[in-house]
Amino acid sequence: MKKTLRKIISLVLTAGMALSCAAFAGCGGGSGAKIKIGIGLYQDQGPAVTATREFLKGISEELNCEFTYVTLSQTDEAANKTAAQQLISSGCKGLILTMDSATEAILEECEKAGVYLGGYLADYETSFDKVKDNPNFVGTVVDGRYSGTAWGEEIAERIINDGYKNIGMIKFPSFAFPHQNEMDAAFRAKIEEYNKTAADDEKITVQAETTELMFQPLSADYFSANPNIDAIFGMCAGVDFIYPTLTQNNKTNIKLYTAGFSVDDSVLNNFGTSGNGCFQELVFSNVEAIVYPLVMLLNKIEGKEFEDTPSEAQRVDSSQIRITNNEELDIVKEKSMYYTGKFENSFLTASEVSDLLAKNGGTHEGLVKVVQSMSMEDLKAR
Amino acid sequence: MQEAILKNKSNSQSGFWGIIKTHIFDIFSVMGLVLCVIIFTVTSAGNLWNAYNISILIETVCGYMILSLGALFVYSMGFMDVSVGVQLGVYSILMIFILNSTGSMLLAFVTVLVLALLCGAFNGAVAVWLGLPSIVTSLFLMFVFGGIQYILIERTGSNMISVENYDISRFADSKIMITVMLVVGIVVFYAFNFTKLGKYTKSIGANEKTAAQCGVNTTLWKVIAYMMFGVCVAIASVFLLARTGSAGKGTGSTYAMDIMLCIILGGMPLSGGMSSKVRCAVIGTLTYVLLSNGLTLSGVDIQTIHIIKAVIFLCIVLLTCRNKGKILPR
Amino acid sequence: MWLITALCGADNFVSPIIMRQVLTEGSLTAIIALAIYLQFKNGRFDFSGGATMILTAIIAGNVTYNAGGNVFMFLGLCIAVGVILSLITSIIYSFSRVPVIICTIAVTLVYEAITYLIFEAKGLNIISYDISKFGKIPFIFIPLIIAILFFLFYSNFTVEGKRGKLLSMGQRSAVSIGISEKKNVIACYFVTGIILGLGALVYGSQNIISPQSNLSTSSILFSYIVPVFIGMFLGKASVDAVGIAVASVGMAIMNSGLDCLGVGGGGVQQIIFGIFMLGFYAFSGQFEKLKSLFMRKTLKNTI
Known part of the structure; x- marks a missing residue:
């Protein structure tokens, strides 16, 4: 009885295997003139x-x-x-x-x-x-x-207008993303230019050496090494690599200007003036x-x-679509195919x-x- | 009474059905491969057998086959080597450096061969001398080589490096790949079945204490087995590099798990022992490569491919790896 | 680590933020290491722990979020789903009679594949919500303490826990004297499921989880197996669960220290980690020899 049962199970499994392949198979290439x-x-x-x-x-x-x-x-x-x-x-x-x-x-x-x-x-x-x-x-x-130069300058202008004074700089390693070096340099040059004419109490301090993330989330020691930052320019994918660390360490008061986008409410509900207001800029292609x-x-x-x-x-x-305020985010939610996933958009x-x-x-x-x-x-x- | 039992036993093992019973799991593993071939021939509308696809299969199978054949010696002892993937990555990068600076393939190959032999010796000997589980030395090499791979690529200032000074694509020729696979296969088959190396590694896997008490120098044969694997890793790294001519920070990273899957699909017991066979590596590798190739050719959606592969793997192991006996296998 | 960082000029090691990171990371590591160790202790090398944890987190987190649930619902669901998935693994293992590593590899592939098929393959992202409270201090200690208590209770105060020790030391003899191995496997996986569920609760609260494939969750196993081995050695001095917890916090301290020294996350950290691991195992492997050598010398000097 046991042997028969085993044989039946073997046959059923084999048939199941065959059926699952057949059920999920596509046209296999024979699609006419397309x-x-x-x-x-x-x-x-x-x-x-x-x-x-x-x-x-x-x-x-x-x-x-x-x-x-x-x-x-x-x-x-x-x-x-x-x-x-x-x-x-x-x-x-x-x-x-x-x-x-x-x-x-x-x-x-x-x-x-x-x-x-x-x-x-x-x-x-x-x-x-x-x-x-x-x-x-x-x-x-x-x-x-x-070239990363243009975005680096654009973020610098935003930060100058938004009034943040201590800026953290985070990017991926240079060997993997060389254009982030251009963003970094352009940002620093713009800030330096601003500081030349700014009053002492209006000057902006930029983190001396940009932190490189080795494709792992930001470590919490970043905040003990940079205790006074009020904004971060995240040239890397900040949604996945910086924001989780900010959340875990209750540092969502630090404003994040970063590349990347997410359709997740946990991100979008904390953008601009909503929620904790951590995200100040999101960009996607x-x-x-x-x-x-x-x-x-x-x-x-x-x-x-x-x-x-x-x-x-x-x-x-x-x-690219640069989202810089809540109004623009609403437009993206309403009209952008990236968010809605619908061809009509x-x-x-x-x-x-x-x-x-x-x-x-x-x-x-x-x-x-x-x-x-x-x-x-x-x-x-x- | 005893005679009756023996007679009964020999009767049940002789004859056609007796042979089937004895080799049922081997038959299932071959059937799994044959079934894959039949199903994918149909679902890919024959694309599986076009000349171009055959050449892809040969190219893909080559690296996995050489590694699986070498891994037999390690797995037959009941051990595993999780560092093989990162070793491949580092060897590829080193070969590129040497080829770009000297243009000598011989020097590049000898360098990685020496390194692979040293790693094999380390894996085999150090674990015994320090009284550690073999997985520990393997993990150590995985971490160290992973770090070295990262540092080497970082120093180049680029995401990946390519061979510039040498035409490595000659090793991507199907005839050379088939020849090398056959040679490695024959050498491994002979070593595994007709030499002390194969016999002792299987007996170490079956029961190391008994093997030691029978006079086998288990430390020595462990080292030789790992070194044999190291030779195969060095050869495989040449063909892996020949496929793309480049290497990066993650090259080879998935091979450790892939080799394990290949061997399991072939019906090889991970505890090793006397039921380890060369055909496990061969059949398992072919099945594994065919699965990936066939599912893509059949137009299966990328998200669905994972579940199909998982179900097929589960079915095959349920059919080929079952143990009889009162106690649960470990 | 403090000495090393101080000598190298990194003065931010001893700070509330680093201590917080150490405790947070160490707690998660301890919970997962306990789950791996429980199977180890019972003679099994279970590949599916990582996949079980990831799938549990995705299911429980998304159901809780979609239902508008609270943190306790998340906790309950994590434990329930963790137990169910672990029991499925145990049933497949017990009745298929396939070696445990192979069986759990197959189960890992299936569970990883399922992460693509549920909730539109979005994974889980709840780190900004209230339901992720158990991923932060001080609430993170609750799942840690529950995990340790379950581990200790099962290992030392239950019949199946003690039978598990017998089975791991002499499987054939234990079965011959009448111990039901299948029952023991199911009981052990039940408790492992609870611990993995707690691990999923913390992991899902701290990380954005994506669907996984091709045995990528085995990297979780290989990362957390190091504190298991270290903890087994440290636990000889007291209780093994305490050893695991201490080892986990120790690994977190080392990682944080390396971050402070600026070598965190890169190739150098991996190399240092590998050397430390081998050095520790070598020491623990030779500990008895060194101990007897030391005692012989002391005896000689006394005589």
Whole structure:
């Protein structure tokens, strides 16, 4: 009896295994004439992922595209190459990747397979100069601005206007995020310029040496080493790496100007003048910026390029949404696809994206203008 | 009475069904692999077998297979090595440094080989001499190598470094990978089944005290087993580097757990002992790589992939790793 | 650590903020280390502790938040869900007859995968809310004390706890004299579930939790196993639970000290941690030899 039961259990488990695979299987690549594009995201969940997928789903019919997703590894280049290879093997004609990891090796694979590669919210800092002349690389759209100088100056201006006097500086390690050094330098230069003409009691003190977070949350000893700070310029992802430490140590009276965004109420209810008012600035990039690599890929795949296509691949800045007060936050909650996760809130309709294609009369200049016209002002104007 | 019992026993083990009964778990592990192949052939609409995908599979399998074959010697003793991932990362970075400054692959390989052998010796010997559980030396190497990897990359001033002065992609050729896998496989098969190394490591896993009392120098054979693994780690690091030509602060970090999963999927008991087999590493590696590849080709959603892999893993271990007997296995 | 930081010129080590961090970090470490140690003590190496804790925190935290519950509801749910998940692990282990490491690895993969399937894969973020009170001083001591009490009660005052010691020292003999191993496993996992639930309560109150995959929760196991080994040695002088608690606070002191010296979080900290760990284990492994050597010398001198 026991043996029979074991055999039955084995069969049931085997059948269950087979059924679960079959039940969750997709089309497996046999989808007719649709162009298959592989998307490699740096996370497998979160509002950015949801919004990106919704946007691409919304435009897929119009563009006659089908999208396949993989999650890239933040640490393992071989895994990322495997993911890219699997996308190619599954029939993808173009790849859009959010990470500069094993890029040269991936491009070699793309060349062999006749597939094209574009970047999304990645500046390709390490490999751009090596790959920009590669005919299979169509360029990349950066996560905001390539140079960190402008944002550094903007935050400095805000802090001067908001009246905070002791500023903490926190960023990720230089080797991983070199542009944060530019933000840091620009911020300090602006403050120094202000201090030259400010009265003694109006001068702003900036933390002498910027604290580098080794990809771990801020340690509590930061507050004993910097006891008097009243605001922090967090060039790193402050929502995940700085705010939890502020909360645990009852330091939410310190104002946080940081990059990143969260749809969580625990963040948004403490923004500006709400709740503990810790968050004073949040910034995020629009998911619609993916149209840059997507359109460039489709042009290549369909064999029709822009008349003004640059001779080498470009690294294009995109506009970001900077939230600086509660009114702007309300606008984001109402109108931004990043927050709502709904295609109807997208900056671009499906037909507008289609019009950007070379075959429909689009130009490279027009495409760049579109990805650079998605700022807070543009959101307000919608 | 005893004769009757023996006769009964030998009757039950002879014949076709007797063989099936004796090797039931091995059969299940092979069936698991075959089932994966069949299911994914269907769900990927045949993409599993296109030439390009075969080359990807060979590339992916190569590193895992070499590591799994080397890990057999360690796991058959009932030990595990959690530092293998960070070791791979550091060896990749060191090879890049040496290749970029000297252009000599031989020097790069010999350097990492020596380091890997030293780590193997450390893992095997120091634990015994200091009276520590083997996991402790492995953890020590994991922390130290992890720190070294981080510092090396930090010093370069960049997120990752690439090979500049040498065409390492020649090692990414499928023929070379298959040849190396076959050579390593044959050497490991021979060493594991026909030499003292294999016999003694299995007996250490079965019962270390008994093995020692039978005259086996358990310390010596532990060291040799770990060094054998070290050789395989050094070889695997070459092919890992050849795949991408670059390394960063997290390169290789997941391999320690991946190797454990490969071996478990092949039906290898983690307590080691006499039922350790080379085919566990082979079948387990193929199943593991095929699972990831097949699910992606089948268009399974990225969030659903995790649960499917977990359920399949659970099913396979329930079928292949069950123990008989009165006491619960540990 | 104070001496080292003082000699290196870091004068912010002895401060209320650092002490607060030490106690907060040490309390969480102690609770998780107790859960790992309880299984260790009963002869099992359980891989699934981290995944159980993460999944418990996500379920209990989100249900509490969505229901508008309070901190006690969070506590109750954490314990309930922790117990349920641990019991599922124990049932799978007892009835599948698969070796415990393999079984718990499989369970870990399943629990990690579930974190993607529930609550829209958002994980848990309740650190700014009132329900995260148990993650802060002084309330953090409540789950710590409950965890220690349950551990001590189970280990020293229950029949199953004592049977667990017999099973770990001689499994075959213990089963032969009639001890029901399955019953013992379930009882042990029940108590582990309570402790992991308390760990989930504190962990979820202090951290933003994302869904996990590919055995990433095993890093929790490997991080917290160090205080377990140290605590086992320290506990020989008194009670093992006290040893674990002391070891946990000690590790927190070391981490905070390294942060003050400016080497926190980077490669140097990992290397120092590894060397310290090996040095301590080497000392504890040779302790009996050193002790007998010392006593022999003392005896010689006396004679």
